[in-house]
Amino acid sequence: MPQSQRLHLLVYQVTHGGLSFAFFLMLGLTGLYPVALAADRARPQIDPQLQRPPDIPLERLDRPQRTPPNLIKPIDLNTASIEQLAALPGMSATLAQQIIEGRPYRHKTDLVQKHILSDAVYDRINNLITIE
Secondary structure, eight states: OOHHHHHHHHHHHHHHHHHHHHHHHHHHHHHHHHHHHHHHHHSOOOOHHHHSOTTSOHHHHHSOOOOOOOOOOOEETTTOOHHHHHTSTTOOHHHHHHHHHTOOOSSTTHHHHTTSSOHHHHHHHGGGEEOO
16 A cells, blocks of 8 residues: 555545544533533532531621721811811812812802812712711
8 A cells, every 4th residue: 555545545544443432522511511500509518507607607697897986076067177177088188278268168069050169079978077
């Protein structure tokens, strides 16, 4: 048999054998899928008490977490220092200085009416400021 025919036969056997192997592999995997799915469904559910960390009592896990009451006392716009005003969310030292320069205020909304604060910043700090 000539060399080229042997080479051609070898290539044919390798490719034909590889394709049949891939076919049988895919057939086997598709046949195993329902078995694996049934085994997953048959797995027992884990008891929630067994899932808790051992150092946390079960009573603590059942209780809803309490949120602490709002302990922040509103800041008076007419007497607050620049540091107190700058500590408010969305405030900078420049805005705090402008608030101090615009004193006295009769209403909290004076900050927006005098164009010191934008509506968005005022909405963030509205509950944190007061006028006394």
